[in-house]
Amino acid sequence: MTRSESIERRVTLADVAGAAGVSVATASKALNGRKQVRAETRRKVLAAAESLDFRPNIFGQQLKRGRSGAVGLITHDLEGRFSIPVLMGAEDEAGSGEVSVLLCDARGDQLRERYHVQALLGRQVDGLIVVGARPDPRPSLGRLLVPVVYAYAPSEDPEDMSEVCDDVGAGALVVEHLLTLGRRRIGIVAGDRGYLAARDRVHGATTALTEGGLEPVGGRALFGSWDEAWGRAGARALLREDPDLDGVVCGSDQIARGVLETLREQGVQVPGDVAVTGHDNWAPMSAQSRPPLTTVDLNLEQVGRSAAARLFAAIDGDPSPGVQTVSCRLVPRESTRGY
Amino acid sequence: MTRSESIERRVTLADVAGAAGVSVATASKALNGRKQVRAETRRKVLAAAESLDFRPNIFGQQLKRGRSGAVGLITHDLEGRFSIPVLMGAEDEAGSGEVSVLLCDARGDQLRERYHVQALLGRQVDGLIVVGARPDPRPSLGRLLVPVVYAYAPSEDPEDMSEVCDDVGAGALVVEHLLTLGRRRIGIVAGDRGYLAARDRVHGATTALTEGGLEPVGGRALFGSWDEAWGRAGARALLREDPDLDGVVCGSDQIARGVLETLREQGVQVPGDVAVTGHDNWAPMSAQSRPPLTTVDLNLEQVGRSAAARLFAAIDGDPSPGVQTVSCRLVPRESTRGY
């Protein structure tokens, strides 16, 4: 049966040593690339290990080394839209070394988070990356016995290590893009005011407008929610405010979809009459819209890579406290082509 | 510094025993709920463990027990749209026990998959769940030294354990729903013919139509791709085929969005004139469309739970080879309300 087959005792170093006709100690050295072993002997050991399909028991190693070569990644992002890219970035960064990334889902729940922290610590992870559900500062986990990096959502404690997206810069980025295209009557349909990310993006955008001697259509950004329905409402409001509107900066790709829809219904050409930008570079939303949406990529993989790099440094005794920022990247598509 | 603080030696069972004034053995028994220990002593040990914030080194335990209490989850789903719900389901199923789920992302790459399998095996996971990128059968990992369950995408080897969605049933489900609403001229805008899921859904749908004495508008389903653009094209084709069309079954929520858009542009009322169904219950697509989309939920969390349950059973020596199916669930929304 499957079971009786798969239950056979795992191959141990002793088996390899036996097969190679050497002691466990020598086998260990050979396998670990220690140079105090004759080439010939090493070859024999390697061959034996190979033929027996030997895989070292990491628990045995860990027991000695006191380091597990694994880091935990705790996410609160239910859909995995943010955490998966971060995970991929972290795996990339880890890749060259021998580190594994263990992902747990805490679902925005404090209790579940504590549970997973304990579980991961029990598994002797060497460090932790915590990915928030939204970019607002979150409570610190406090001092643990391994280093922690907060990604996407920073820790409230400035002494913790945090790696976040540059929402202010992103806001400026899109406005500068629109200004370059000659747009001057630019409205802002922002996200939910309760989110720092929404406010930051607006802040960056209005600052850039001010520097260009302009102000948003209607005098200020329109806050609402993150969804398409709000995008549609926001677009109507902007058109009411200024029928000669020629640009709209949106707080998310979903909002932008709603904006596009209303504009089309009102017979407004995009990008001919009005240029529109989204935010998130969420492919199914932004690449599939009509026209495809110029948007901002959060560079989440880079966030993951940087977070992992800082974590590994901290594990090696070189922590870098504070909040660090990863720049966003403009992804130009049809919705803002020049006239 | 952070470092010197966090580097302090981890608390060991010996520390606890010392603090409680008993031997390690007794401390171990007390902590593990063995009943050969006086209540008073147990209390003391528990208190000591608590105050020292003792967390057992799982590697020490594992070394003895030969079981790690962790299972690996390897995903190929880049966006995490499918794998995160499966992960959540698996965690739920594991939750009551003391099992952790470790997630690795193989990104649809065979090599990376092998690498992660080795890494997880090296970490002594007790079993593996593999989540495919798409529901088509995939190569078996072969016999490993721990049990494997394939989720979402089944293994090509029927002797492996696989847990998949019931796409045929889902196809039937939506057609029966439309028939109940009195729709009779139903078109099918299917997904990419290269995907078994697309063909299965169509198979279920056409069978249900046949049983109702009907056939799809145009005589057969229209295959294309999974995106909105194809949905728009498909809708135009159907209207050309039969202007009195009164229902459209779509292969995905994205396709359905495209269909809705074209219908609105052509002045066709949904659901008044034509009822439309999607597939996936992908919230940002289906709940945000106009009108909100009746769709099919894949019950991926249930897939995850079942997969995990079978895995745990197999780990306990009770494997259940073969493909098992999880039913989908209809999610009725505005796009198919009655007349």
Added chain:
DNA sequence: TTGTAAGCGTTATCAG
């Protein structure tokens, strides 16, 4: 009821 001691698989030390 408690303590002693052996051993899980690995690596490091040190003697041969």
Added chain:
DNA sequence: CTGATAACGCTTACAA
């Protein structure tokens, strides 16, 4: 260059 031997932290006979 190789091989005993002693840890690492924990569980578990078995002895007290």
